[in-house]
Amino acid sequence: MNITKNKGMKLLAVFAHPDDESFICGGTLAKYASEGVEITLVSATRGDMGRRMGNPPYLNRETMAAARELELREACEHLGVKRLIFFDIRDKTVEFVEEESLIARIAALIEEVQPDVVLTFHEVLGGHPDHCAIGKATTAAFQRTGRQGALYFISFGDAMTRPERFGFAPQDIVRIDVQAHLKAKLAAFRAHRCQTEIDEWVWLPDREALAKLGRYEYFMKWDRGATARSNDDLF
Numbered sequence: 001m002n003i004t005k006n007k008g009m010k011l012l013a014v015f016a017h018p019d020d021e022s023f024i025c026g027g028t029l030a031k032y033a034s035e036g037v038e039i040t041l042v043s044a045t046r047g048d049m050g051r052r053m054g055n056p057p058y059l060n061r062e063t064m065a066a067a068r069e070l071e072l073r074e075a076c077e078h079l080g081v082k083r084l085i086f087f088d089i090r091d092k093t094v095e096f097v098e099e100e101s102l103i104a105r106i107a108a109l110i111e112e113v114q115p116d117v118v119l120t121f122h123e124v125l126g127g128h129p130d131h132c133a134i135g136k137a138t139t140a141a142f143q144r145t146g147r148q149g150a151l152y153f154i155s156f157g158d159a160m161t162r163p164e165r166f167g168f169a170p171q172d173i174v175r176i177d178v179q180a181h182l183k184a185k186l187a188a189f190r191a192h193r194c195q196t197e198i199d200e201w202v203w204l205p206d207r208e209a210l211a212k213l214g215r216y217e218y219f220m221k222w223d224r225g226a227t228a229r230s231n232d233d234l235f
């Protein structure tokens with residue numbers, strides 16, 4: 001593949017919490033960053049209501065937001081994400097934010113960044129109320145701006161190896177090979193120290209830990225059935 005193909009392209013990822021970017025699609029972000037794609041990441045919250053406090057615990061409710069921000073900044077360095085934006089919404093409350101103002105905020109960001117690719121959560125399959133809420137607002141914002149770029153929904157693990165279970169067809173799925181970028185993904189996992197310290201596998205020797213990470217990350221196309229785009233590349 002021509003690795004300069006995507007140079008200068010822009011990707012906007014709009015997620016809910018510090019760690020969504022690394023745990024769910026860190027390999028894909030690292031891959032495109034390495035190809036010269038300019039990535040802007042939104043974390044709607046600072047993850048301040050997280051229940052993991054480190055192992056042994058070293059955080060409390062007051063110190064958590066600042067710690068998780070620092071961890072996310074470090075993860076972004078490992079992934080090659082250059083621009084990080086917090087919306088400063090309280091963790092676990094995204095669904096209660098006035099929707100119109102959230103949509104307008106994301107739409108303004110889309111107009112500013114002019115992304116070729118937008119990533120967010122599916123509004124039903126997001127798996128957490130904050131995920132679903134930010135995904136719904138981002139989808140509405142994308143529609144409103146009428147941008148030419150492509151919107152994709154991120155998915156968990158290898159759930160989308162059987163997309164029909166979720167109402168998608170095989171041609172609606174993009175599968176990204178992230179094998180060459182798993183080291184960056186693992187480093188990003190480890191940067192989210194308070195979240196991963198109780199996960200023993202993350203701290204195994206590199207070779208063993210890397211073997212726990214899947215080779216592929218999967219995305220659902222917002223414009224279902226789009227045949228113009230390939231099934232192994234987001235751009």
Ligand SMILES: [Zn+2]
Pocket residue numbers: 016017019020128131
């Ligand atoms: Zn999350």
